[in-house]
Amino acid sequence: MKVIVNGKETNVSENPTVNEVLAELKVKMPDMVTVELNGAILDRKTFDDTRIHPGDRMEFLYFMGGGGR
């Protein structure tokens, strides 16, 4: 089925979970990404339970942080 991932139309399996999409897209270090689904940022704890539907818009970015010391 087709969804929009980071602004690009992308084919994924039928109604996968968020974690399954990250795996299908071979996203490295998936534990370090933040996911937004249809405009709402998801709690990481829901990645295994939240299913993606045709036409959904999913965005993911890596955690961005650090420190000077």
Next chain:
Amino acid sequence: MQLIIERNIYDTMLRAATAAMPLEACGLCGGKDGHVTRFYEVVNADASDEHFNMRPEDQFAAVKALRSEQLELLAIWHSHPATPARMSAEDLRLAYTPDIVYLIMSIADPATPVLRGFTVAEGRDSPVDIVVPTLSD
């Protein structure tokens, strides 16, 4: 590798770093072909003088804004209010985003700010040439 940063973008970064003192400031830089033409300051959710943690809502908003202009995310910027412009151990450990330049602006000496850039691969940083054209360029 080289990253060109528009003078007005550099000035905006410096103002953000100075305004945030003594806390770390952070932001995202976008553009095309190694030429930074957009800067989005991002809220440091840690509000710390030793750490930064970009607020996710701001990250997504910046990336979408860049995409709407057919621009790309080129660099992740943050300030070091009291330490040199180098990748700290924590900066290296948390450098998860691939294919990006990490920009660090030190204002430890406010009279002589220093901006340096790095790429990170396999936990090691490599310097990036940073070019900020002067007004006469």
